[in-house]
Amino acid sequence: MSASWSVVLPGSAAPDAPAPATPKQVPNRGGPANPSADALRARFQGGVARVEVIWGETTVYVDRTRLFDIVQWLHDDPSQRYDYLSDVTAVEYRDPEQPIEVVWHLRSLPYRRFLRVKVELPRDGKTPLEVPSVWSVYKGADWLERECYDMFGIRFVGHPDLRRILMWEQYHEGFPLRKDFPLRGRFSRAEQLQQALAANPEARYSMEELTVAQAFEDLPEAMRARLKSGERTGE
Amino acid sequence: MSAKRTVDVAIGTSGLDEQGRPRRAPLTVNEGGAVTTLEPPPALEDALELEGEHMLINIGPQHPATHGVLRLVLELDGETVVRCIPHIGYLHCGFEKIGEYRQYNQVIPWTDREDYLNSIGNNVAFALGAERLFGIEITPRCTVLRVIAMELSRIISHLVWLGTTCIDIGAFTPFLWAFEQRERVYELLERWVGARLTTSATRVGGMAADIPAGWMDQLQHFIKTFPKTVDEIDRVLTTNGIWVGRTVGLGVMSPDEAVNYGLSGPMLRASGVAFDVRRDFPYLDYETYDFEVPVGTHGDVYDRYLVRMEELRQSTRILAQAAARLPEGPVDSDDHRVVLPPKSKAMSDMESMIHHFKQVMEGPRPPLGESYVAVESPKGEKGYYMVSDGTAKPVRWRIRPPSFLNLSAIGKMVEGHMLSDVIAINASIDIVMGEIDR
Known part of the structure; x- marks a missing residue:
């Protein structure tokens, strides 16, 4: 059996670092920050708004416009090598004055580091709910960003295919994880059922799928006209 | 980096193996302790040369092999997958x-x-x-x-x-x-x-x-x-x-x-x-x-x-x-801000009772x-x-x-x-x- 590729060992870039251990007695605030935070500050000065250490986890608040450069630098720089994107999500607080936060959880496997990067989107009516997409750095961001868009309505600029993922594409009740979205949805159960029954199942096929296989030409005339005109709901 | 690999395959007999344990693999491959060598899947360019019409196949969302309500839309060239579009969300419960x-x-x-x-x-x-x-610890x-x-x-x-x-x-x-x-x-x-x-x-x-x-x-x-x-x-x-x-x-x-x-x-x-x-x-x-x-x-x-x-x-x-x-x-844990104190203490000890009340009425914060x-x-x-x-x-x-x-x-x-x-x-x-x- 011949080996195709050699084994990648996490922690290989920092062989002298102490062996990882279960964190104990972690303080609420303060404690040693991730060294990448200082490196980011030195490299991007104004791009880093502030650094917080909460329960031992370092959070770096960065400027929205610099986010992509910062993430790319974290990924590429040999002293950082954040090669693993754990999660992309957003947080909306109950207080409507507080900004919506978009959160990236990054891991550096070679250095065994964990870093949380946040962008604050103030709700002043002027800032759009938009952040740069990191899809070109991490392919894993594809679905994570789609989900974040689907649930919060945050647009990831530069994402190749920013469609809804968990909700269906014709869903137009809003963004379920926003605080102004009621727990049970915008319509009553009876109304939701009626809408589901009245929906046209043909409309569940996206334009993209119908065109890939030239199946589009085989559709009934009425449906083709409807799809061509851009109407997708069939309702 | 080739995906090609070789794996030694046992000759299947329904008898016993060297250690005398029953070998429950009644399958034959090649005569004489054979080795299978698997051809790598055809490269995409070769497959596309056939110029056939692509077909769209839908698997799921209700299909035993999708392990749940997953829907895969596959664009096929013959039997080769050219593209796969997964659809999820059928079990989204919030x-x-x-x-x-x-x-x-x-x-x-x-x-x-x-x-x-x-x-x-x-x-x-x-x-x-x-x-x-x-x-808490x-x-x-x-x-x-x-x-x-x-x-x-x-x-x-x-x-x-x-x-x-x-x-x-x-x-x-x-x-x-x-x-x-x-x-x-x-x-x-x-x-x-x-x-x-x-x-x-x-x-x-x-x-x-x-x-x-x-x-x-x-x-x-x-x-x-x-x-x-x-x-x-x-x-x-x-x-x-x-x-x-x-x-x-x-x-x-x-x-x-x-x-x-x-x-x-x-x-x-x-x-x-x-x-x-x-x-x-x-x-x-x-x-x-x-x-x-x-x-x-x-x-x-x-x-x-x-x-x-x-x-x-x-x-x-x-x-x-x-x-x-x-x-x-x-x-x-004995941290009674979060863990309920024992019932006997909640009924006899003032502080435990307060903890009990706060947790039940408001929940730990x-x-x-x-x-x-x-x-x-x-x-x-x-x-x-x-x-x-x-x-x-x-x-x-x-x-x-x-x-x-x-x-x-x-x-x-x-x-x-x-x-x-x-x-x-x-x-x-x-x-x-x-x-x-x-």
Whole structure:
């Protein structure tokens, strides 16, 4: 059996670092920050708004416009090598004055580091709910960003295919994880059922799928006209 | 970097092997101890030369081989997959939204239901995240009990994966053996927490229940007898010509790709990246246990199978060590801001009564803050990200679902393979739609 590729060992870039251990007695605030935070500050000065250490986890608040450069630098720089994107999500607080936060959880496997990067989107009516997409750095961001868009309505600029993922594409009740979205949805159960029954199942096929296989030409005339005109709901 | 590899295949006889153990692999490959050499799948350019019309095939959402309500739209050129468009969301229930309207302990039953093959592991993961947010430490006995819970649930999940994948690929017997053993784990869980599938076994700061008397003996018996089944399944599958033929060289992910796509768990380790949260970002004192992190070197379906088989053995090893070191003492933390005081004290002691009243009426309140705690679930890195604004209910409860990320690479993995191989590749991801759609 011949080996195709050699084994990648996490922690290989920092062989002298102490062996990882279960964190104990972690303080609420303060404690040693991730060294990448200082490196980011030195490299991007104004791009880093502030650094917080909460329960031992370092959070770096960065400027929205610099986010992509910062993430790319974290990924590429040999002293950082954040090669693993754990999660992309957003947080909306109950207080409507507080900004919506978009959160990236990054891991550096070679250095065994964990870093949380946040962008604050103030709700002043002027800032759009938009952040740069990191899809070109991490392919894993594809679905994570789609989900974040689907649930919060945050647009990831530069994402190749920013469609809804968990909700269906014709869903137009809003963004379920926003605080102004009621727990049970915008319509009553009876109304939701009626809408589901009245929906046209043909409309569940996206334009993209119908065109890939030239199946589009085989559709009934009425449906083709409807799809061509851009109407997708069939309702 | 070629996906081509050779695996020694045993000649199937229904007799005994060298050690005199029955070899339950009545399959022949080539006469004389043959070796199969598998051709790599045709390159995409060659396939496109045929200039045929592409066909669109829909698999799911209701299909036994999609392991849940997953819908795959495949664009085929003949039998070769040119493109795969996955559709998910058929099981979306809004767990994260519901969690924002529940107190921390009330969220635990919801964690059972997302990755329902690993429910007790999710309970532990959630409790760990909430404890970080509350800033409380758990007792040594609780720590070891939780390790036992996590490893038992890893065994359940891998056994279900093994059984269902065998059925997908066309082997029925290992499925029965695996489910027989899974039943034994469920019996253990049933005796411990009273439930089999939806365990809700943990509370913030402790466990719902201590183990009953005699439970450790049953666990010891399981630890002693379980590896035999793993060996049996190993003997039947690992050198089986059909199994090898249907798994080797499929769905290959290189280490760089696997890391970049955010794969985790056995999917990532099969690609040769030895990232295991238990080892690299430990929790529950996993650094003090002696276990190996198995890795593959080809990143194909066969390697994922090998990695999971080895993890079953390693989990048994961890279980044996945990059982040997289980200390006496209380299970629940004595921090009565979070854990209810004993009923007798609540009725006699003023301070305990206040704690009891506040917890029941308002619920425990964590300080302002946030925590992301990741554990190694059977599927990979499962993280719970919780944000608190100082009230009794989380502002945000985010599940980082490992199979969601693993599934997102399916388009890349099935490209250029045959339609029948899509089933094997999809099975190798070990998806649970409850976790993907949440």
